[in-house]
Structures are given as C-alpha cells and as structure tokens.
Amino acid sequence: MLLVKRIKCCIHVGVAFGLLYLLLYFLFHARIKPVERQRFKAKPFALYSCPAVNNSHAQHLNALPQQHFAYSTPWKGETEARILLVSEVDSMRYNKVLRDFISYLHVPVRMETILGFGKLSLSLVRGRFSLIVFENYHRYALLNEDAKKELHEYCRQHKVGIISFVNHPEDGKTLAQNGLKMAQQVQATDLQFDPDSVVPYVGRKGVTLPIRSPNSFMNVFYLNSTRWKPILNCLDSNKQPAALVALDNGTADGVEHIVFAHKIDHFLVKIAFWDALLYMSRGVSNYTLDHYIEIDIDDIFVGQAGSRLLEDDIDALIQSQEFLRDHIENFNYTLGFSGHFFQRGDPVENRADEVLVANAAKFYWFPHMWHHNHATEYDYTMLQALMTQNALFAENFNLPLLKSYAVSPQHLGVYPLHEPLYQAWSEVWNVKVTSTEEYPHLKPAWNRRGFIHHNISVLPRQTCGLFTHTHFFHAYPDGIKNLQRSIHGGDLFSTILLNQFTIFMTHQQNYGNDRLALYTFHNEMAFLKCWTNLRLKWVEPTVMADLYFEKFPSQKQLLYTNPCADPRHRKMLTANVTCSDNHLPNVVIVGPQKTGTTALLEFLKIHPNITSNEPVPDSFEELQFFGGSHYHLGFDWYADKFKPKREHKVVIEKTANYFDNPATPLALSTMLPEAKIIVMIDNPVERAYSWYQHVRFHNDPVALKYSMEELVSFLPGSAEYNETTRLRLRCLKPGHYAEHLDRWLDYFPPSQIIIVDSSSFKHEPLESLDKVISRLDLKPHFDYSRHMTYVEKKGFYCGIQNGKPKCLGAGKGRKYDDMHVYARIRLNSYFAPHNRALYGLLTRYKLDIPFWLTQFLHING
Numbered sequence: 001m002l003l004v005k006r007i008k009c010c011i012h013v014g015v016a017f018g019l020l021y022l023l024l025y026f027l028f029h030a031r032i033k034p035v036e037r038q039r040f041k042a043k044p045f046a047l048y049s050c051p052a053v054n055n056s057h058a059q060h061l062n063a064l065p066q067q068h069f070a071y072s073t074p075w076k077g078e079t080e081a082r083i084l085l086v087s088e089v090d091s092m093r094y095n096k097v098l099r100d101f102i103s104y105l106h107v108p109v110r111m112e113t114i115l116g117f118g119k120l121s122l123s124l125v126r127g128r129f130s131l132i133v134f135e136n137y138h139r140y141a142l143l144n145e146d147a148k149k150e151l152h153e154y155c156r157q158h159k160v161g162i163i164s165f166v167n168h169p170e171d172g173k174t175l176a177q178n179g180l181k182m183a184q185q186v187q188a189t190d191l192q193f194d195p196d197s198v199v200p201y202v203g204r205k206g207v208t209l210p211i212r213s214p215n216s217f218m219n220v221f222y223l224n225s226t227r228w229k230p231i232l233n234c235l236d237s238n239k240q241p242a243a244l245v246a247l248d249n250g251t252a253d254g255v256e257h258i259v260f261a262h263k264i265d266h267f268l269v270k271i272a273f274w275d276a277l278l279y280m281s282r283g284v285s286n287y288t289l290d291h292y293i294e295i296d297i298d299d300i301f302v303g304q305a306g307s308r309l310l311e312d313d314i315d316a317l318i319q320s321q322e323f324l325r326d327h328i329e330n331f332n333y334t335l336g337f338s339g340h341f342f343q344r345g346d347p348v349e350n351r352a353d354e355v356l357v358a359n360a361a362k363f364y365w366f367p368h369m370w371h372h373n374h375a376t377e378y379d380y381t382m383l384q385a386l387m388t389q390n391a392l393f394a395e396n397f398n399l400p401l402l403k404s405y406a407v408s409p410q411h412l413g414v415y416p417l418h419e420p421l422y423q424a425w426s427e428v429w430n431v432k433v434t435s436t437e438e439y440p441h442l443k444p445a446w447n448r449r450g451f452i453h454h455n456i457s458v459l460p461r462q463t464c465g466l467f468t469h470t471h472f473f474h475a476y477p478d479g480i481k482n483l484q485r486s487i488h489g490g491d492l493f494s495t496i497l498l499n500q501f502t503i504f505m506t507h508q509q510n511y512g513n514d515r516l517a518l519y520t521f522h523n524e525m526a527f528l529k530c531w532t533n534l535r536l537k538w539v540e541p542t543v544m545a546d547l548y549f550e551k552f553p554s555q556k557q558l559l560y561t562n563p564c565a566d567p568r569h570r571k572m573l574t575a576n577v578t579c580s581d582n583h584l585p586n587v588v589i590v591g592p593q594k595t596g597t598t599a600l601l602e603f604l605k606i607h608p609n610i611t612s613n614e615p616v617p618d619s620f621e622e623l624q625f626f627g628g629s630h631y632h633l634g635f636d637w638y639a640d641k642f643k644p645k646r647e648h649k650v651v652i653e654k655t656a657n658y659f660d661n662p663a664t665p666l667a668l669s670t671m672l673p674e675a676k677i678i679v680m681i682d683n684p685v686e687r688a689y690s691w692y693q694h695v696r697f698h699n700d701p702v703a704l705k706y707s708m709e710e711l712v713s714f715l716p717g718s719a720e721y722n723e724t725t726r727l728r729l730r731c732l733k734p735g736h737y738a739e740h741l742d743r744w745l746d747y748f749p750p751s752q753i754i755i756v757d758s759s760s761f762k763h764e765p766l767e768s769l770d771k772v773i774s775r776l777d778l779k780p781h782f783d784y785s786r787h788m789t790y791v792e793k794k795g796f797y798c799g800i801q802n803g804k805p806k807c808l809g810a811g812k813g814r815k816y817d818d819m820h821v822y823a824r825i826r827l828n829s830y831f832a833p834h835n836r837a838l839y840g841l842l843t844r845y846k847l848d849i850p851f852w853l854t855q856f857l858h859i860n861g
C-alpha cells in the first residue's frame with residue numbers, strides 16, 4: 001500500500017513539474033520570441049484628382065491673393081480683440097463646432113445667447129468685440145428696432161462686420177426684403193469661389209466642384225440685388241446660378257454682412273467661413289498663407305518583427321519625399337530613431353535597416369531615445385547615458401541630424417515637465433526644439449500651444465489619424481471612409497488649414513505594410529493644393545520655432561496646469577510623484593488692491609472648514625503667482641504652499657493685484673479652471689484714494705510730492721502731468737472694473753464669479769460673509785457674530801481670538817484725512833463711464849450689483 005501511495009505521489013509530483021515546465025516554457029518563449037505579424041502588401045492608390053479648372057478663370061489659379069481686410073484698414077486695437085458668437089441655446093453642438101473653429105484665430109471667443117427680443121451688450125468704455133457671428137441669422141432678424149440700430153451703429157463706428165448662418169425657414173421673408181432669396185434643399189452642383197469676390201483668401205478661385213451625388217441637397221441664395229455679391233457660387237438643378245455664401249459690403253447701411261446658406265459641414269463652406277472670419281476680423285489673428293509643416297516619423301527601428309519597414313518601403317519613402325516636395329517647399333521627412341532596436345526585426349527587416357542607414361543622407365534624423373525609453377522613469381545620469389548611446393549610434397552611421405531637435409517617446413517628460421529630460425537633452429544633444437501634443441492638454445486641439453522652458457522651444461504637435469498602432473486600409477477604425485473624410489475636408493484638412501505651424505506625429509509602421517501614411521499625406525497635399533492658396537513650407541525646427549514665437553510671443557511663457565486633474569497627465573508624471581499631496585485652492589480672491597481683500601480672507605478663515613496658503617514673507621504674504629513675480633517658480637512651488645487638513649473643504653488663495661493683471665485670468669484658469677473667483681468691488685474713488693495713501697505710506701516719492709487733487713488735475717502735456725503719469729495710471733486703472741472683469745469672463749463662466757460689495761463688507765461684514773459662505777456651498781450655517789466684534793478705536797470689525805478682539809495690522813484701516821472735495825468731484829466724473837459700464841456688465845451676466853454702484857448711478861446718472 002505504502003509503495004502504491006509513494007508511486008502515486010511521485011506521479012503527482014512529476015505531473016506538477018511537467019506542467020510547471022510547460023508553463024515556464026510557454027511564458028519564456030512567448031516573451032523572447034517576437035510575435036510574427038501578418039504583413040500586408042503595399043496598396044497602390046489613386047491620387048486625389050482636382051476637378052476640371054474653369055478656363056475663363058484660369059488666371060486666378062496662379063495669382064495668390066494678398067492679405068486683405070474688410071473696411072479696407074487692418075484692425076489696430078480700436079476694440080478688444082474678442083469675437084462674439086451669438087449662439088442658440090438649443091442648437092445641440094453646432095455652436096461648439098463654430099466656437100472651436102473660430103478659436104483658431106487665437107483670440108477669445110465669447111459665446112452668448114439672446115433670449116427673446118433681448119439686446120446685445122457691445123460696448124463698455126470701449127468696444128468689446130472685433131467681430132460678431134450669429135449662429136442663427138434668425139436671432140439677428142428678431143432683434144427689435146432699437147437693438148438692431150445699436151448693433152449697426154456699433155458696427156459702423158468700430159468697423160465690425162457681422163457673419164450669420166441662415167437656417168430658419170421664416171428668414172426667407174426678411175432676406176427677400178433685403179434682396180436675397182433663399183431656397184432650401186436645392187441639389188447644388190458646380191461649387192466654386194466667385195472669381196470677383198474680395199473675400200476668398202485661402203479659398204482658391206477657378207476650380208469647380210461638380211457634386212453629382214443625388215443626396216447633395218443644400219440651402220442656397222438667389223441674389224436679386226446688387227447689394228449682395230456672391231462669395232461661394234453654385235448652380236441649382238436647373239443650372240440657374242445661386243450662392244452658398246454672400247457678402248453685403250455695406251453699400252446700403254454701412255455695415256458689412258456675410259451670410260451663409262449652408263453649415264460648415266461642407267469643406268468649401270468651411271473654407272469660406274474661415275475666409276469670412278479672416279476678412280471680417282481685419283488681421284486680428286496675424287494669419288497668413290505661409291503654413292509650415294513637419295512630418296515626424298517616430299519609432300524608426302522600433303517595432304515587432306513583421307511590422308517594420310522593408311527595402312521597397314524605404315524606396316517608397318524616398319519617392320514620397322520627392323513627391324511631397326512638389327507640394328511643400330523644401331520638404332524633408334524627419335526620422336526619429338531608437339538605435340537600440342537596429343536590426344532587431346526579422347532577417348528581411350534587418351536588411352532593410354541596413355538600407356535605411358545607407359540612405360540616411362536622404363532624410364533628416366532626430367533622437368527618439370536609445371531604447372524608446374520613458375523619460376519620466378529615469379534620472380539625469382541615466383537619461384544622459386541613454387542619450388549618449390543613441391548619439392554614438394548616430395555617429396557610427398553618419399546620420400544627418402537635426403541636431404537641435406528631439407522628441408520624447410510617448411511625449412513623456414516634455415509636459416508635465418521632467419526637469420532631468422530638459423537638462424540631459426541640452427547637454428547631450430544640444431536640443432533647442434521639441435514638440436508635444438500634451439500641452440496644455442491633448443484636447444481641445446485648438447487650444448494646443450507652445451512654450452519655452454530652459455531655452456528649449458516646445459511646439460505643439462498634431463495628430464493626423466495615424467496613431468501609435470499600425471493602421472491598415474482594410475481595418476481603419478470605423479472604416480477607411482473615415483480617414484478619407486478626414487483628408488477630403490475633414491479633421492486632417494482642417495488641421496493644416498487652421499494651424500499655421502503643424503508638426504505631425506506619425507510612426508514608422510504606417511510607412512510599411514500597406515503604406516497608409518503615404519496615401520494619407522499624398523492625398524491631403526493634393527487636396528490642399530487643389531482647393532486652397534496655402535503656401536506649404538518645410539523649415540528646420542529651430543527656424544520654425546523662431547517663426548512660431550515671433551507670431552505668438554505671448555506663448556513663450558509656460559502656463560502651468562494641474563497635472564493631477566488630467567487623467568492622461570497623471571499617468572505621465574515623474575516616477576515617485578503622486579497626486580495625493582496635491583491640494584490646490586478652490587477659491588481665489590483676486591482683488592483689486594485696497595478693497596478689503598485681507599479682511600475678507602482673514603474673516604473667512606475663521607470658519608472651521610476654510611483655510612488658506614502659508615504666507616510668503618517677501619510679497620506682503622501673498623503668493624503673487626498667476627501672472628506675477630513667483631510664477632516662474634512653477635507648479636510645485638505653488639502647490640506646496642497649501643497644506644489643508646481633512647476638514648478644510650474650502651482652500652483660498654488671495655492676491656490683490658490679480659484682478660487687473662491682464663496675464664492672470666488665462667494663467668489662473670489654466671491651472672484652476674473650476675475655482676470660484678471672488679472680486680471685491682469698492683467705489684473706485686475710495687479705492688484710488690486708499691491706494692494713494694498706501695503708496696505714500698510706503699514713501700513713494702511722487703505720491704509724497706503731490707496731493708491726490710493735484711494728481712488728478714494736472715493738464716496733459718504739462719511737466720507735472722508727465723511726471724505723475726505712471727503713478728496716476730497705477731492708481732486709477734484697477735478701478736476700470738468693467739474692462740478687467742470682462743477679461744475674467746473670457747476665462748470663467750459668471751456662475752464661478754462672486755462679487756463682493758466692499759463698501760457693505762467694510763461696514764456690515766457679517767451680512768457679506770454669510771452671502772459669500774452660501775456661495776461656497778458650506779453647511780451648516782456658521783454664526784460669524786460669535787467670532788467677530790466691532791472695535792471703536794480701529795473703526796472696523798475685528799476677529800475674536802482667545803476672547804479678545806484681534807484686528808488687522810496697522811497697514812489695513814489706516815487713519816488719513818478725508819479726500820479733498822475737488823479730487824472727489826474729479827474722480828467721480830473720471831470713473832462715471834467705467835461705473836456705468838460696470839453696471840451694464842453685471843446686469844448682463846446676472847452678477848450681484850454693489851449698493852454703492854446703484855447709489856452712484858442714481859446720483860450721477
């Protein structure tokens with residue numbers, strides 16, 4: 001029995017070992033043996049053929065238009081560089097499509113609705129908008145007499161044009177009165193830009209699109225008056241001429257209108273819309289026809305056996321480069337290599353690797369990290385070693401390098417920043433330029449920007465529909481028609497149309513197999529050449545970076561985001577960095593200065609669920625981060641200042657000069673897009689005087705020399721006026737509340753903005769605090785009256801600490817003489833238009849109106 005048991009036991013052990021052996025064998029072999037992939041043959045493809053050219057218009061084909069502007073003069077800052085998009089509440093997504101599109105002009109787009117017969121708010125002290133777009137012409141048509149008159153006066157005065165989309169059947173009547181007959185669902189053919197129109201700039205004249213599909217129904221206009229000039233023409237089913245887009249150049253009432261009969265879902269209408277925006281915005285966007293394109297091929301040598309380039313793929317790549325040179329001046333493919341993987345494919349691929357390096361001189365090369373390493377996993381020493389290995393590889397094979405350009409695999413370390421990457425890049429490769437699609441975020445694509453960090457220019461990178469994975473004709477996500485749509489007027493086309501600098505990210509794999517990348521780019525360039533006047537160019541990345549930041553100088557400054565709030569960025573953080581210690585503020589008191597910001601913060605902090613940052617001694621305890629002197633210290637410096645405890649539901653930062661700093665709203669909204677913004681609004685006359693006293697106290701020589709009444713009464717041109725200009729501006733400008741608040745509204749919805757009436761707060765803080773607390777969603781009710789008391793000697797409310805009043809320091813609530821009545825009168829009249837504008841703005845956005853403002857308007861009208 002015992003023997004049988006032993007034998008059985010031995011069999012079990014043997015079987016177990018056998019199984020274990022098999023398991024290890026499969027695991028081991030599965031790991032070391034590359035998975036053979038099925039290779040697909042190169043697919044021959046037809047090139048996009050440009051439809052027949054209309055010979056009578058042939059002269060337009062080669063004549064590139066010069067930059068042109070509506071009302072004949074370029075925009076010179078007569079209005080704010082902001083575009084108003086009057087949108088429909090119930091339009092589903094079309095307003096967003098338009099907003100995203102317009103945003104490529106690189107100016108803020110304000111999306112507003114007008115309900116019923118409401119009015120637009122167009123002017124504060126100066127014009128708020130440089131262009132007005134109505135998503136629906138119907139809203140424009142519905143404006144009542146007064147509102148329309150006001151709109152037209154604004155447009156005439158500021159040379160502002162109106163673009164609108166007609167899509168409401170009732171508008172036929174209004175348009176007919178204006179000489180434009182509308183017809184819906186017409187089978188339009190022969191679309192072309194009008195040879196005599198002044199609007200087409202990007203849109204190429206002389207080419208006709210013969211739409212023959214039975215489903216090509218479009219809304220069109222028939223122009224029955226000389227008032228209207230066609231921009232985009234077509235023929236109806238009876239071969240009668242009609243237009244999809246038309247211009248009224250203001251002959252009737254001095255206001256330029258461009259109306260669209262059809263949405264921008266057709267590529268020619270899309271080009272026409274872009275041209276209409278450029279024409280009407282009078283150069284506000286700095287857009288020209290010179291577009292710079294770079295196509296990076298990452299992952300050279302990287303890839304599983306079966307997916308890599310073969311010899312004839314390399315021939316095809318060389319020919320493709322030649323082909324693209326006909327479309328993109330001086331074009332070169334730029335190849336990002338990882339030397340470690342050289343000759344790590346199958347035997348045919350290994351031969352191809354040899355061929356590629358033998359032909360190295362035909363391309364430009366850039367380092368893509370030795371082992372395709374993830375930069376964020378390594379420290380400086382290791383990165384330096386990895387880069388050196390790749391550099392030696394380049395030297396061995398004489399690769400002609402774009403010495404100053406590099407790309408990090410998977411964008412890691414570029415943004416969010418991994419400092420050792422920048423350091424090693426500079427030292428080993430002398431890198432001056434890189435690119436990423438991750439800054440400030442992958443989406444929305446229109447918001448991608450560049451920045452400069454440690455002398456390395458980071459340019460935005462774009463996607464083209466070919467991603468990290470190998471894509472094939474037969475298995476393209478959602479079908480190859482999807483890619484074709486993107487090429488023929490869809491996303492890929494728009495990327496080049498709207499970005500003046502495009503660096504495409506592609507991967508080696510898509511230049512092999514069925515060569516989907518060649519199909520994509522050849523066709524896209526042929527399509528662009530056919531339908532646009534764009535002048536596509538290739539320049540070295542350093543030149544591109546110079547041109548980019550010359551065009552967008554404000555982008556040089558890196559804008560910090562909160563990497564922990566972006567799921568993609570969370571995964572891209574430097575190894576060992578976690579998000580658990582990151583507690584950024586959810587409320588920011590932005591000022592302006594001398595409105596009681598310190599008192600508000602101190603009183604709010606009495607609440608057990610509210611805390612703030614640790615003080616910073618060298619800047620009046622304020623962090624002065626967004627747009628301020630500490631911004632260069634970066635995200636970690638800022639985040640480190642906040643150490644809330646578990647009970648602190650509200651974390652507040654307060655810096656009193658954020659309010660009127662033009663750089664702050666963008667920087668703040670980039671890092672804290674969800675934050676509530678507290679703006680304290682005091683009578684600007686009182687605020688100016690308090691500020692004047694403040695700088696006098698700090699021994700400002702000009703403030704010591706001149707009284708407030710002198711400061712506001714010197715006549716322009718006098719020596720004293722010039723001497724006091726700087727001080728006067730610093731004193732008065734923060735009180736232009738409407739202008740500054742409007743800028744905040746470009747970046748924050750009104751629902752996130754809390755207006756505090758400083759004057760009420762000063763005298764009745766308990767009531768104001770209750771109001772603020774209710775906006776911060778803190779429950780249950782907190783009884784401030786038990787924690788604060790009025791102190792006669794101080795003349796202000798103070799907190800109670802250990803049973804005793806604790807007032808703010810001597811610098812808050814100073815004693816000084818009342819303002820001279822003369823200065824008060826001067827200042828009242830100086831601020832009157834600003835106060836009226838403020839009232840209009842607060843009313844428009846349903847924000848709280850301070851009591852002092854109502855009183856001021858009551859007295860001053």
Ligand SMILES: Nc1ncnc2c1ncn2[C@@H]1O[C@H](COP(=O)(O)OS(=O)(=O)O)[C@@H](OP(=O)(O)O)[C@H]1O
Nearest residue numbers: 593594595596597598599656690796797812813814
């Ligand atoms: N409770 C209480 N105690 C003291 N001071 C109070 C209080 N409430 C409002 N104020 C008013 O706050 C003014 C200073 O404003 P700020 O704190 O915003 O000034 S700063 O910009 O931060 O320097 C300060 O201006 P001055 O009176 O000119 O000193 C005060 O008028």
